[in-house]
Amino acid sequence: MRSLVKIHARPKLHEPNMIAAWPGIANVAMIAGSYLAHKLNPKPLAEVVAPYFFDPIGVLVRDNVVESPQFPESRFFYWKNTPGKKDLIIFIGDDQPAAKTYEMAHTVIDVAERFGVKKLYTCAAALTRIHHSEQPKVWGAATREPLLADLKARGLVMGGDLQISGLNGLLLGVAKERQIDAICLLGEVPQYASRFPNPIAALSIAETMLKILDVEVDLAELREQATEAAGRLKEMAAEAMGDYIDYFTEPIWERGGNEEEEEEDDNQNSPN
Structure with missing residues (x-):
């Protein structure tokens, strides 16, 4: 972890949960994760050493002067809840690497273990036959059967057999390998609209996530984005x-x- 992650702070966190998000189908995970990070205004915790996972394919030139190579950022933030409640670590990856995805997942889990994370959450899109005018439901998947009981009690859909692509899914498998509880919340997205950013599904995920984590966040702006997206x-x-x-x-x-x-x-x- 020392060579692949730069630690910026060493806070004492109370039984922290972790949310991790990368770009994916309909950008659902990034919309939900980035919105929560923006509203909670968390503090920098750590960052992944980007050149190990990403290869730049060129450089920008401004006013004829070449700039240094730019890399996607993969950053960790921490947020302290009110006393007695669990704190939160948020990981936001600007992009998914073309290779070394398994190692990237382990790197994120390294940080989770370093700061005592007991439960990890990811988000994704569930492509269904839902019509764009319908309210999307939230599906649930977990690394252990006992974790599903709480998801069922909250009204989440148990979709049975499915595949969660990319690092938003792979991270769950690596967490299971390393015996960390992990849950994925999947927002329903119309199959015919999979290429368009979907804040409607992200809103459904965020509402469910906040209830599970016992965290309060103003979702008014995300609701506005969802309304605009529904109109489009x-x-x-x-x-x-x-x-x-x-x-x-x-x-x-x-x-x-x-x-x-x-x-x-x-x-x-x-x-x-």
């Missing part, structure tokens, strides 16, 4: 439906008319 999805769906109708109706009529005209021309020009 509605507009996109209407536009797509309009294109669909145009393609399968008007072009057919036009083609039919042209074909009749062509047949008449052929009859007129054919030899007797």
